[in-house]
Each structure stands twice: as C-alpha cells, then as structure tokens.
Amino acid sequence: MNVTSTRPRLSVIGLGKLGSPMAAVFGVKGFDVVGVDLSSTFVSALNAGRAPVEEPQLQEFLDRAKGRIRATGDYEDAIRSTDITFIIVPTPSGPDRLFQNRYVVDAVERIGKALHNKSDYHVVVVTSTVMPGSTGGEIRAALERTSGRIVGENLGLCYNPEFIALGSVVRDMLFPDMILIGESDTRAGDMLEAVYRGSTESTPEFHRMNLVNAELCKISVNTFVTTKISYANMIADMCDHLPGADAHVVTRAVGADSRIGRKYLKPAIGYGGPCFPRDNKAFAALGRKLGVNCELAEATDRVNDHQLHRLMGAVEASVSPGQTIAVLGLSYKPHTGVVEESQGVSLAVMLAEAGYGVMVSDPMANDAGVAVLGTRADVFASAADAVANADAVVIMTPWPEFSEINWHSGLSAGQSRVVIDPWGIVETTETSGVKLVRLGRGDWRHASAAREAAA
C-alpha cells in the first residue's frame, strides 16, 4: 500500500452506470481513484471532469472529487498505482439465462498480467453481478493463471456487489442498508470493509462470508424483492375483478405488517430494467442446472410477464383501435433514460401492432425509446402536448411531472379522453370529458362493463 497515505488507493474497471458513480463517491470520500474503461470516450470524459453517464448527483460528485480521480485505458498504470481494484463490467445473460463472465474474465486477465510488474499486496474485487460459483471458480483461476500469484498469498479476491438502483445510485452508495463482502481471506475482507467504513454515511450492517454465499445473497435479494412486486400485482389483478376493491389501499395495509414491509409492494405494471427481469430467470436457470425446484422464481417471472397483457386488456376495454393513445414514460422507472426491458416501450409496440395511433413522451428517454420504436410512434418532447393530441393516455412511468398534467387539455365540448393510471398518481376524480381508469381498482372494469351494456 502507498506509504504516504493511510487510505488504500482504488481503481475501478468499467466506468458505466455503476462504475462512474462509484468512482465519484470514493473520490469525494477522500480516496484516490483511477478509473479504467475500454471506451476512450468514457476515459476522456472522466479526465475532463465530465460524467460519462447520466445519473443524478454524478456530475456534482465528480466536481467535488476533482484532483482525486483520473482515468486511463492502461491497466498497467491503474494496477501499479492502486491497492484495490473493483471490476464493474457487464455480465450479460446468455441463451441459457445464466449471467456470462466473459467481460469479467477479460478484465481479470488484464489485471493479472499487470500484477506481474508489481510486488505489493493487491485486492481484486468483483462487483459485477455473477452466478454463484463464478468468483471462486473461473475468475479466481484466470487471476491466478495470469498473475502467477496464489489468492490468499499477497493477493486478495472479494465478491462485493452493490444494491444500488439507477436514478439513486449516489444516494444508495452513501446510505446502504448492508455491505456484502464475500472474501477469499480476512486480510482482503478487512481492507474492503475499511473502504466502506470510510465511504458510507449510514451505519450499514456488514455481512462478510465466503465467495459463493455472497454471490447467492446478491441474486436472492433481487429475486425476493421481485416476488414482492409480483405478489402486489397479483393482488391488483384480483382487485381489478372485485367492485369496490383498491390494490393501493390493500397493499399499504398488508405492508404495515412488519413481517412484510411496504417497500417494493407497489402494484402497477410489473418490474423492468436491466436487472430485475433477468434475475429470476438466472436464479431459475441455476436451479434447473443444479436439479433444484425454483418454481417460485419462475412464477414471479410469469406473473410479471402477465402484467402488460393485463394492462392491454384495460386499454382494449376502454379505447377502440384507430384511436390515438399517448404513452407517457418510456424509461423503465423515473429519473433515468434507460429503456432496457421497459414496459412503456413494449406497450407502445403492442398498441401499434393492434392498430392504435401511438404517441410517446418521456422526460429523459425519448431518444433511446425512438431508437427501438422507429416509425411505430410519434415522439413528443412535451408530455402535455402528447396528451392534448390524444384520445387516450396510459401512464407507464410515474415521473413526478406527469401528475401535474391537465388531462382535459385540447378537448373540445362533447369530446372525451380516457386516462389509464396503473400507478395511482392521478388525483382528479372523474369529471366531464375525462374518464379515469385506475388499474388495480375494481371500479374501472365495472364501469366499462356498464358502458358496454348501455351501448
């Protein structure tokens, strides 16, 4: 370790959605950080003090960390000048649904080669989400083969995933509930724990364990949390069919039981994004590989897939093909422009295929959404303008600004508009011209059945 500093110097391999904020937070907390990425654009951005990715608070933290962070494409430089190296590169799902390690192994091999030119103790930390057995298996083997060192002898290896959510990455890093450390040995784990004691502002529980336990813990947290979401959506589906029922009321009360808890029990349209949808699939695939019954994870996933069809049912019950629908929200959640596994994008495709005129608008994700949708939808910079031109509206992402929209805007006398709200963010009750369809509340189905009977 650098003798002039009491703090270990850190390198972060992969400066994407997770790596960049991590480097920035460590920098602000007084650690010297070297970032590495294969993308020269990301390296140049960081060296120029600019955020390589969009994320709330990231630019502010990079500004505050000035002088403590630099980036390079050169592994030798990064390994030579630091003591702990975090690997945060992609682990895409393969055709078998398991997370693939090829980018992690590539990074580890480069680290291993660079370690040849260094004799000091070094800790390698895998932060990317990997399948149980990976870190102590092929990752450790690649590190030992390329470095010529043995893990545990002048070389530490840890698995240390983050539990951050996009849109709140910086805050989640500062205020974690828990720090999970899988460690090859106590020396490596102690060094990593000290980094987090110096970089967090909450008092997280530290859970230290062997590598495979930590790997299983990370995906178990996500599969458990998604089970809660699917459970809430199953209740909402039930409420859709019960006149007078309201899933938001029911889940709020169910979550008051401390054995259950209110977090991640919000019924709406199912979970999307780069993490959750693939986690149950990976968990179940691992179960199948090991001969373990993982029906719970598979059911969670199936219930999630059903949610778009449930929503489409509500659209078809209230809006006729040929009419125009404004899809508000293309990102999979507010405060991010990410459209991976986004229900907004999927719904827009389904609506276009069913013969509806589709308009879309998102505060951050219009460009990414259009890249997928092409000519299947008209894009509006302003959600209010899209609404003013639409026969119907579906709120797909609960962006706070959507609750401020005037749902009557653009309607002339005698005209009407359907507003479908799966999130329960529209306060207005039914007034002339606007028919509110609150998904998860039995009355919308009741009302549309009554309309049909009257027609």
Ligand SMILES: NC(=O)c1ccc[n+]([C@@H]2O[C@H](COP(=O)([O-])OP(=O)(O)OC[C@H]3O[C@@H](n4cnc5c(N)ncnc54)[C@H](O)[C@@H]3O)[C@@H](O)[C@H]2O)c1
């Ligand atoms: N984004 C999240 O919310 C989140 C949360 C928890 C865990 N994770 C996990 O973290 C990992 C990274 O996710 P992300 O969203 O930050 O990915 P990302 O695609 O945004 O960023 C990854 C970066 O790694 C770089 N890279 C790839 N191979 C490299 C190599 N050999 N050397 C140097 N750089 C390399 C890429 O150029 C890219 O900039 C994944 O395993 C993911 O599952 C992500």
Ligand SMILES: O=c1ccn([C@@H]2O[C@H](COP(=O)(O)OP(=O)(O)O[C@H]3O[C@H](CO)[C@@H](O)[C@H](O)[C@H]3O)[C@@H](O)[C@H]2O)c(=O)[nH]1
């Ligand atoms: O009650 C809820 C809560 C969330 N969601 C949906 O769940 C998805 C994921 O939301 P969120 O957890 O906020 O975002 P992610 O960035 O996907 O973060 C998850 O995935 C990361 C990658 O594994 C983990 O690090 C985080 O702990 C985990 O929350 C989104 O589509 C949300 O709309 C619901 O439908 N109901």
